[in-house]
Amino acid sequence: MLLATDKRSFVSVPIDHIDKIWPLIDELVDRALRYAHGELTKDQVKGYLKSADMQLWAVIDEEEKKVLMIVITAVTDMPNFKVCRVALTSGGSVGMWRIASEHIEDWARSQGCQRLDAYTRPGVAKTMKRSGWTQLYTVIGKDLGDGDGQTED
Numbered sequence: 001m002l003l004a005t006d007k008r009s010f011v012s013v014p015i016d017h018i019d020k021i022w023p024l025i026d027e028l029v030d031r032a033l034r035y036a037h038g039e040l041t042k043d044q045v046k047g048y049l050k051s052a053d054m055q056l057w058a059v060i061d062e063e064e065k066k067v068l069m070i071v072i073t074a075v076t077d078m079p080n081f082k083v084c085r086v087a088l089t090s091g092g093s094v095g096m097w098r099i100a101s102e103h104i105e106d107w108a109r110s111q112g113c114q115r116l117d118a119y120t121r122p123g124v125a126k127t128m129k130r131s132g133w134t135q136l137y138t139v140i141g142k143d144l145g146d147g148d149g150q151t152e153d
Contacts, residue, residue, distance in 0.1 A: 007063040010100050012107065013056040018049045024067045025058065032070070032090035035121070037141065045072065045088070054087060057104060059096050069096050073104060075111055084108035086118035094127045101131065 013021055029042055048054035049072070059069040069092025076083045084104065089097065101116070108116050117136060120128070125135055 008059060008061050008068070010057065010059050010096075010103055013049075013058055015050055015052050018046065018056065021056075021058070021067070022046065024065075025056075025070050028067060028070045028090040029088070032072070032088035036088065040087075048074070057100060059092055059100065068092050069100065071097075071100055071104065073108075075108070075113060081114040082112050083115045083117055084111065084113040086116070086120075089118070089120070094124065097124070098128070098131050101128075101133075 026042075029045055033040060033042060033045070045054065049056050053074060055073045055075075057071040057073065058067050060067055070088070070090050071086060072088040074085050074087050076085055084107075086101075086104070092100075105116055118128075118133075119139065125133070
């Protein structure tokens with residue numbers, strides 16, 4: 001899947017290539033996890049990718065042998081339909097994200113998904129409206145402590 005230039009490609013990374021590409025995406029995963037509010041660790045992400053519970057997509061600059069952007073998805077069976085959820089993104093530009101999302105949409109349809117959704121920051125959400133995305137809901141959170149019924153002071 002080619003992007004704007006011949007030296008950049010958007011690819012789905014097979015699970016047997018996760019260990020090989022990991023050194024190239026390690027920093028991008030770190031950056032994405034800064035916005036994950038502690039819900040996932042890097043080791044958990046890697047484990048989910050290797051078990052195919054999550055999927056790794058990447059924009060690769062073939063000439064420079066560099067990963068410019070990653071997108072990590074997970075297919076979720078909801079009670080009424082399947083959703084392909086964009087769990088993490090890092091790097092690239094909104095333009096790259098738009099092109100990547102078109103390819104992910106095609107793949108998600110082939111998996112039987114009826115919706116593609118993403119947790120994202122407000123600025124990205126606003127920009128993605130031009131590509132047919134709509135805001136489905138707003139997620140807010142409140143820390144409840146360590147789960148033992150006690151809140152932290």
